[in-house]
Structure formats: C-alpha cells, structure tokens
Amino acid sequence: MNQKKVLFTIAKTHLLTKFRQTATAALGVTFGIGAYITLVCFMTGLNKMLDDLVLNQTPHVHIYNEIEPSEKQPVSLYKEFENALNTVHSIKPKQSQVRIHNALPIIDHLRKDENVLCALPQVRTQVFYVAGSIELGGTITGINIREEVEYFNFGDYVVDGDPVDLKNTDNSILLGAGIAETMSLHIGDRVQITSTGGTIFPLKIVGIFQSGIADVDNVRSFTTIKTAQRIVEGSDNYITDINLKLNDISQAPTIARTIERQFDLKAIDINEANAQFETGTTIRNLITYAVSITLLIVAGFGIYNILNMLIYEKMNDIAILKATGFSGKDVQLIFIMQALIIGIVGGILGLFLGMGLAHLIDGIAFETEALPTITTYPVNHNPWFYVIGITFAIVSTFLAGYLPSQRAKRVDPVKIIRGQ
Amino acid sequence: MDIVLEARHIDKYFTKPVEFHVLKDINLEVKKGEFTSVMGKSGCGKSTLLYILSTMDTDYKGELFLNGELTTGLDSNRLAHIRNKYIGFVFQFHYLLSEFSVLENVMLPAKKLGEKSVEEIKEDAMLKLKMLEIDNLAMKRANRISGGEKQRVAIARALINDPLILMGDEPTGNLDSQNAENVFRIFKKLSDEQGLSLLVVTHDIDFADKTDRIILMGDGTILD
Numbered sequence: 001m002n003q004k005k006v007l008f009t010i011a012k013t014h015l016l017t018k019f020r021q022t023a024t025a026a027l028g029v030t031f032g033i034g035a036y037i038t039l040v041c042f043m044t045g046l047n048k049m050l051d052d053l054v055l056n057q058t059p060h061v062h063i064y065n066e067i068e069p070s071e072k073q074p075v076s077l078y079k080e081f082e083n084a085l086n087t088v089h090s091i092k093p094k095q096s097q098v099r100i101h102n103a104l105p106i107i108d109h110l111r112k113d114e115n116v117l118c119a120l121p122q123v124r125t126q127v128f129y130v131a132g133s134i135e136l137g138g139t140i141t142g143i144n145i146r147e148e149v150e151y152f153n154f155g156d157y158v159v160d161g162d163p164v165d166l167k168n169t170d171n172s173i174l175l176g177a178g179i180a181e182t183m184s185l186h187i188g189d190r191v192q193i194t195s196t197g198g199t200i201f202p203l204k205i206v207g208i209f210q211s212g213i214a215d216v217d218n219v220r221s222f223t224t225i226k227t228a229q230r231i232v233e234g235s236d237n238y239i240t241d242i243n244l245k246l247n248d249i250s251q252a253p254t255i256a257r258t259i260e261r262q263f264d265l266k267a268i269d270i271n272e273a274n275a276q277f278e279t280g281t282t283i284r285n286l287i288t289y290a291v292s293i294t295l296l297i298v299a300g301f302g303i304y305n306i307l308n309m310l311i312y313e314k315m316n317d318i319a320i321l322k323a324t325g326f327s328g329k330d331v332q333l334i335f336i337m338q339a340l341i342i343g344i345v346g347g348i349l350g351l352f353l354g355m356g357l358a359h360l361i362d363g364i365a366f367e368t369e370a371l372p373t374i375t376t377y378p379v380n381h382n383p384w385f386y387v388i389g390i391t392f393a394i395v396s397t398f399l400a401g402y403l404p405s406q407r408a409k410r411v412d413p414v415k416i417i418r419g420q
Numbered sequence: 421m422d423i424v425l426e427a428r429h430i431d432k433y434f435t436k437p438v439e440f441h442v443l444k445d446i447n448l449e450v451k452k453g454e455f456t457s458v459m460g461k462s463g464c465g466k467s468t469l470l471y472i473l474s475t476m477d478t479d480y481k482g483e484l485f486l487n488g489e490l491t492t493g494l495d496s497n498r499l500a501h502i503r504n505k506y507i508g509f510v511f512q513f514h515y516l517l518s519e520f521s522v523l524e525n526v527m528l529p530a531k532k533l534g535e536k537s538v539e540e541i542k543e544d545a546m547l548k549l550k551m552l553e554i555d556n557l558a559m560k561r562a563n564r565i566s567g568g569e570k571q572r573v574a575i576a577r578a579l580i581n582d583p584l585i586l587m588g589d590e591p592t593g594n595l596d597s598q599n600a601e602n603v604f605r606i607f608k609k610l611s612d613e614q615g616l617s618l619l620v621v622t623h624d625i626d627f628a629d630k631t632d633r634i635i636l637m638g639d640g641t642i643l644d
Contacts, residue, residue: 317517321528
C-alpha cells in the first residue's frame with residue numbers, strides 16, 4: 001500500500017509540474033463527458049416526450065371489428081371447381097356489424113387476465129358537427145371518462161375545462177380543439193350533432209380536447225358511452241372498441257394474437273401501431289452515443305499525446321527508477337495512474353458541466369400548441385447517465401494511457417544510462 | 421573475507437550493428453569491504469561488464485552470484501528487488517528526479533523497499549545527507565543545486581538501503597578535480613569505516629591508483 005503511495009506521489013508530481021498540459025487533457029475529457037450527459041439527458045427527455053405523446057393515448061392492444069372481405073369466397077367452397085383456377089372480380093367487403101358481438105362478456109373475461117391492467121370499452125361513431133348550414137364530418141367516441149383519465153392520462157389533453165364534468169353533466173361533450181376553433185365554440189356553448197341516421201343531438205361543451213396531433217383534433221370529440229349509444233341508437237351492450245392496457249407491454253403481440261384467434265376480432269398491438277416511434281428512439285440514441293464517443297476519442301488522443309510526451313521527457317527518471325529497484329510494472333502503474341487521474345478529474349468536472357447544462361436546458365421555455373402539457377424543454381435527469389458517464393471517462397482514459405504506459409514499462413535503463 | 425559478488429564465465433555478444441564478441445569468458449570476484457576499480461580503454465567492455473554485474477543487463481551467458489546467491493535467470497521483478505535492496509548505483513550523470521526535493525530523492529528507493537516507516541526512512545536519509553555534509557540542502561529542489569552537490573545526493577540515494585555493494589560508472593567523470601577528490605574521499609571512507617564493497621568503472625588513473633585493487637580490461641578480457 002505504502003509503495004503504491006510512492007508511485008502515486010510520483011504520478012501526481014509529474015502531472016502538477018506539467019499543469020497546463022494536464023489541464024488541457026482533462027478539459028478534453030470534461031467536454032466529452034459534459035456533452036454526453038447533456039445530449040443523453042436532452043435526447044432521452046425528447047424521446048420520452050415524443051413517445052408519451054402517442055403512446056400515452058395509444059392502448060397496448062386495441063380490439064375492434066374490422067370490415068373486410070371474406071377470405072374464402074363462396075366459389076372456393078363449391079366442390080366442382082375445386083381444381084379450377086377461379087377468378088372473382090370486384091370483391092366487396094362482407095356485410096357485418098360494426099359493434100363487437102358479446103362485448104360485455106369479453107370485457108369481463110379480459111379483466112380477469114392478470115396481465116391486463118384495464119380493459120376499457122368505447123363507442124366510436126361517425127357524426128356531423130352542425131354549424132348553421134355547414135356540416136363538418138367527424139367522429140365521436142363514447143368513453144368512461146374516469147378510467148380514461150386514470151389509465152390513459154386523458155386529463156393531460158383536456159386543455160380547457162374539467163374532464164370529470166363529462167360524467168356529471170347530461171348530454172355533454174369534450175370537443176376537439178380544431179372543431180371548436182373552426183366553429184368558434186367555447187365551454188358552456190352547445191353544439192349540434194347529427195348522427196348518420198339523421199337524428200340531431202344538442203350537446204353541451206364541458207371541455208376542449210387537444211391531443212397535439214392536428215388531424216385528430218380536427219375531427220374527434222368525446223362523450224359518455226351512454227350518449228354515444230343513444231347517437232347510434234344502440235342498446236347498453238353496443239360497444240365498438242375495447243382498449244387494453246397491460247402490465248407488461250412486451251406481451252402485447254402475444255395477447256393480441258390470442259384475442260384475434262379466440263374471438264374472431266381484429267386486435268392491433270402497440271408495436272404494430274407505432275413501429276416508427278421505436279425507430280426514431282433508436283436513431284436518436286445512436287446519434288447521442290456516436291457524438292459522445294467521438295468526443296471521448298478526441299479526448300483520448302489528447303491523453304495519449306501528453307503521456308507519450310511525458311514519457312519521452314521523463315526517460316531519465318524512468319531509467320533511474322528501474323535502476324534503483326522499481327519494476328517495469330511499477331513504472332507502468334505510474335503512467336496508468338496519471339491517465340486515470342486525468343480521466344477521473346476531467347470526468348467528474350464533466351458530470352458537473354453536463355448537469356449544469358442539462359438543468360439550463362430544462363429551464364428554457366418551450367411552448368408549442370402541439371404539446372399542451374409541455375412548458376419547458378424536456379430533459380430526463382436519470383442518475384444512471386452519470387454512472388455511465390464516469391465509467392465511460394475512466395475506461396477511455398485507461399485505454400488511452402495503457403499504450404504509452406506499456407512503452408514506459410519496456411524502457412531498458414541500460415540503454416538510457418549508457419546513452420548519456 | 422566473504423565474497424559479495426562473483427561472476428563466472430561471462431560472455432556477451434552485441435548483435436547490432438554487426439555481431440561482436442564484447443566480453444570473453446570473464447571471471448571476477450569482489451570481496452566484502454574491497455574497493456575495486458575497473459580500468460581500460462574506451463570500448464573494451466568495462467561498462468558493459470558493470471551493467472551485467474548490476475543485474476540490469478540480463479542478456480549474457482555465464483553465471484552471476486550476488487552474496488552467494490545465483491541471480492542469473494531470475495525474473496525482472498525479483499531482480500528489481502535485488503537491485504533495490506543490495507546494490508547502490510552512482511552514474512556519471514546524477515539522475516535525480518528534478519521535481520522532487522533532495523530529501524525525497526534520497527528516500528525514494530527506501531520507500532520502494534518498504535521495510536521501514538516513512539519516519540525512519542526520513543531519519544536515515546538525513547543521516548546519510550549529514551555524512552556527506554549536504555544535510556543543509558535537504559529541502560531544496562534537486563534541480564536547484566550544483567553539479568558536485570547533485571553527485572553527492574546521488575551517492576546518498578545509493579546508500580539509503582545500506583547496500584552490500586556500491587557500483588559506479590565513471591562517478592567522477594563529470595566533476596572537476598576538487599569535487600572528484602571529494603567523491604573519492606567519501607568512497608574511501610565508506611569502504612574503510614563501514615566495510616562497504618565498491619566496484620567503480622573509471623578512466624581516471626589518479627582515482628584508480630588510490631583504490632585497493634585495479635582490474636584492467638582490454639578487448640573483452642581481464643588483463644590483470
């Protein structure tokens with residue numbers, strides 16, 4: 001232990017006498033790690049925000065009845081044409097109901113599955129929003145507002161009004177922001193809705209809904225399941241969609257496939273619906289790490305350089321240390337220690353720099369209509385990034401110091417001393 | 421008298437730039453307390469021999485015994501320890517670590533050996549410096565003292581672990597006659613008063629004449 005201290009003292013003294021070069025090398029590491037922390041905090045914050053934007057409102061499994069053509073046309077059932085090449089032109093979708101058959105027992109069944117966090121019924125239908133003589137096409141969705149708020153953060157997207165009012169007020173509606181703007185409607189106003197059957201319903205606006213996705217906000221509104229069922233003139237068991245939230249999101253595809261087979265329904269899982277988000281996240285992470293690693297490699301070359309220089313300059317010291325009984329390993333350790341001192345000091349400063357910059361970005365105002373819940377730039381302060389950052393610094397400086405130290409280890413003292 | 425250092429049938433070849441037989445079947449003994457000098461013309465192999473005897477150069481044929489123990493073929497860590505504990509070196513150049521104080525330079529090999537506490541080592545180092553009459557320089561930085569003083573610091577450093585043998589490669593080569601005389605007096609005193617063995621390679625005939633024994637070398641062999 002005492003001997004290590006001797007080596008450490010030598011390492012430290014060398015660095016202190018070359019303070020300017022040491023500081024430059026350490027600053028390289030500082031900027032590398034600082035940039036990594038800033039980038040990774042900002043990028044993952046951004047990722048999380050973008051994912052939340054869509055994934056929060058997207059059910060893990062969405063179950064509905066799809067209108068599609070029959071896979072087996074009647075002709076293929078006809079035995080006489082079994083071996084013939086049959087061509088059917090202009091296939092039309094099969095006549096079927098939009099609602100899910102036996103929806104309530106299915107929901108009960110799904111709720112018993114222990115991986116299912118919640119199963120929420122919805123009633124979705126086409127309507128027209130009527131403003132004087134103008135009719136705007138759109139959809140209205142009947143929901144259980146309390147559960148939607150609890151499981152799908154629905155409250156985040158109600159920018160005006162209280163979502164719970166939907167339940168408390170009869171014949172009420174949460175109007176899409178785009179529609180409200182087009183029709184100049186505000187909370188407390190009434191909006192006329194015409195069902196596809198032609199019946200007119202006057203509904204009271206209790207809130208404005210804004211998802212941040214314009215295409216959605218221009219057409220979609222929400223009401224209670226009961227009101228929606230009245231609009232479609234359906235009974236209590238008229239349910240068009242079931243949304244599942246799972247405890248383990250990775251199980252979504254398996255569960256979706258099971259439901260499709262078991263109930264003969266269409267079930268879309270979240271991975272299918274949002275494959276592009278996964279790609280975006282991966283690419284942003286890739287950029288973050290590519291930039292950070294590049295910066296660290298540059299810093300690594302700085303350290304490599306200063307150690308090489310130091311070894312040339314201290315050739316005599318190395319020779320006499322070896323002559324007086326320090327082994328090659330001891331000498332190597334001196335230079336590895338120097339690399340690590342630079343790495344650790346530079347790395348820790350880098351963590352502080354990164355933390356400062358991340359907090360600075362976190363404080364910058366960032367308001368956009370598309371994202372109603374965001375007021376400042378999104379930053380993800382995950383302590384793990386700091387652990388990764390300092391590990392990064394230590395590993396890269398160790399590698400940068402290893403090669404020069406290997407050379408110092410091999411220095412032949414006889415050659416140096418006789419060469420004088 | 422005990423034999424401190426013994427070399428048997430040492431052969432050494434240089435392969436670069438051309439193959440050259442530097443040392444031819446060298447046999448040599450150094451007894452305890454003996455002050456030996458090695459003389460010879462430039463290129464006769466005397467320094468090469470010294471570095472083999474010092475265990476720093478391991479590329480030779482033959483056998484080398486230090487204090488009765490065979491050192492030929494030991495691994496480099498073991499040899500480093502042997503140099504640390506049993507051999508002291510003084511070179512033509514002082515080789516002090518310029519950023520460290522005189523005292524720290526002297527203490528360094530003892531700290532490496534690690535047999536004594538730092539306090540004891542400090543005391544020993546001050547004692548050596550006092551013996552060499554440079555204790556007043558202890559706290560000065562090694563690059564702030566004169567050439568003669570540096571060489572005396574180097575001697576103190578060589579003595580800090582109380583070695584069996586002190587080896588010198590032209591230790592007075594860079595010094596003026598007064599300082600050279602000084603260094604010789606120190607060596608002589610160590611030999612006489614403390615029974616330290618010394619093996620010094622030198623060009624200086626005056627220096628060599630005053631030692632107990634002169635080994636004269638020529639063309640890779642011991643002439644006398």
